[in-house]
Amino acid sequence: MEKLGRFNRDIPDLVLSKFRIRDLMQMKCVSKLWRDLISDLISNRSFALNHSQKQLLSGFFFRQKSLLYDFPHPSYVSAGREDEVAPTLLRNPLDFLPPNSVLVSSCNGLVCCRSYSFWDILTIHVGNPLTREWVEFNWYRINGRADAIMLSFDPARDITDDSTDFKVLMVWESPEEQYPSFHLYSSKTKRWKFLYSDETYILSEYYDLYHTECVCVKGAMYWCTHYSGMLAFDAENELAYTVSTPVQAYEFGRGEPVACIGESDGELQFVMLSKEGLRMWVLEDLHGEKWSSLRYERSLADIKYEHAEFSLDLQEAMRLHQLKELKVDALALKDGVLVLRVADNVFLYDMGTDRINRIAHVTELGNGRMFDPKVPPYMEVPKVIPYSMSLVPLNRP
Template identity: 35%
Template sequence: MKPCWFENDDIPINILSRLPAKTLHRLKYVSEEWLNLISNRSFITSQLRKTEPVSGFFFQEVFQWTDDESIESISYIPVDVDNVNVWRNVFDFLPEYIVIMSLNNGLLCCRSCFPSSHPRIYVCNPLNKQWTSLQWPNISQTSNVALAFNPFQNPVDVSTRFKLVAVSDIENGEDEYCFVFDIYSSETGLWRRSKECCVCNHNLTKNKGVLVNGILYWLTDGYQILMFDPENEFSLLVTAPLPETEFSGIPEMCIGEWQGEVCYVIISEDGLQLWVLEDHFASQWELRISISLENLEKENSNVLYKISEKVASRLCKDTPAWMDPLSFKDGVLLIRVSANVYLYRFDTRSMKKLCDVSTLGPTSMFYPIVVPYTMSLVPLD
């Protein structure tokens, strides 16, 4: 790479590093000097210290009753524009159709669509369209693979290092199941099975591996959250802040991250609540925000109507929830209300319609894969 004409001048570097990744990606085309600077790993490391806002959400349908066949289409729903248009073909730079697995710090983990004779796992950066791949390991195709990439614990000034954690559900005796963890390191290029296992008779659902402070969390369908620390290799089941017996109807929830804290968003007859995990060993939560359904409707009367009776009317899990929190990141909640998808901001307590559910596909009502996306310049070459 050619030297940059101002690489020894701290002023332009200090100014440019404050800009968002989306703007910097466009500025690379101004000149060769700007390209060299913005592509420099030291500059990228400096720019990563800036908090990036959520730029959108990736949305992918799944077939409700089978894991043997994947839906190829993926939608990108931007949130930082006035007139929202759902984007297609975001991943056309990859050599095949993929299924989203997890995303953090601007990097996405995905896999080949099943069925596939030679399935692969991809780690890519959708902004700069760089990617790397590896063969699918010798684990079940139903395993959930999460990306553990933290540029603050593993700086990208020399290389981009990451780990993958594959969670598999295996039988551990009569009527008992447990989760086991296979770990891949980009430094060694090898998979190995951790000695750690976690007894659990529930399934993973929604939010594909949320990474918070280097620890991975998965929501289960049993009012518990699976936690795994890939560095120290220990796991734990964190009890949800509210037990199932607390509700008369069926609540809907998702997990996410906000300012380095694990968050649990739940919608029930008690309203919209945001809980923050204070101690995962003790399953101790703090109720940070609570908004009654009546106030939620009053504050957003242009889009909500009689939500109390509609939320309370759902008594069977086989029917889609009327209000479903799909994904959460940094105070921004993607939520489906009936046949529409909205963005809810906790700071302003306001809702904005993004699109109709029908634009996302015919099976988009039933437990889609939804991950929040924040852009980054992190290279994979």
């Protein structure tokens, strides 16, 4: 290794470019020489750009969210499909950001956070946990509440040799206005743009965005607010619209189902779980309502055959769920990996490999109070955010 400096740097760069990003970060711990070599490599913008076009699931952030408050200091669980070891739990992985930053969304390797206080000027932070780079900008209004803050970033479109561009959508509710309003921040112009649309106002009033998770697919944002429809917003064309779900709740089977949406390979996935089993559809037209036929289907009997202990917990939890005692919830979906809460435990269910991993007891996540079984479900609302590791470079102002 000491002689690497005598050779053309293209040779080690070419070899190291074949490794996964996670492997490169682990190799930095081998020696000081390896650390310097890899640090120089990943600081090269062209290398970072080549590794930013394809992101695979790395893990999930878990953050406590109650009816009235959002809490900082999330936990992180690794969940890469290529990992053979059990998921690992990390505490406060976003410690490179200003203190008390509240994680609100993640998109293609970048995370978006806001300042904790609602009473002062709201500050937004967009950062890369891998490179520990971040930028910040302020929201220009004080009197009101952010119903939703969502990051939109598409590496195929928003990265050039000179800049990394992203957009942040703010759904703002103010006592001075009849309906919530949509505002869009562009890192290119460094300005907020007020989006006036009667349809947007009506949609955002009808759909509860504050307590609903959002998924970004190729610049379009989707909120699955109930089992009959979704609210969508196209950040590129600045257009809001609705998308129906592939199946209505009453069509799926006995009992009240559990559903969530996710992204994989640029497609929007819709998963529904009931006493009949687990099913998944894919939205074939991102700006329409054409859903595929079933892409995945597993009955509870099939799951029980391969994962007996997990299935017994799931069946009992579904029975209690049907009795309105919330014991089952689909928390997040990314690249076919589903995060499930079953009774007082949280699991990762990989629909591609049918592998199930228990992450932790609910009290071990967040700051120790997430999913507290002694607290009514409507008072403790989990926020689980998928994350894909990336070398996306950010531009400091």
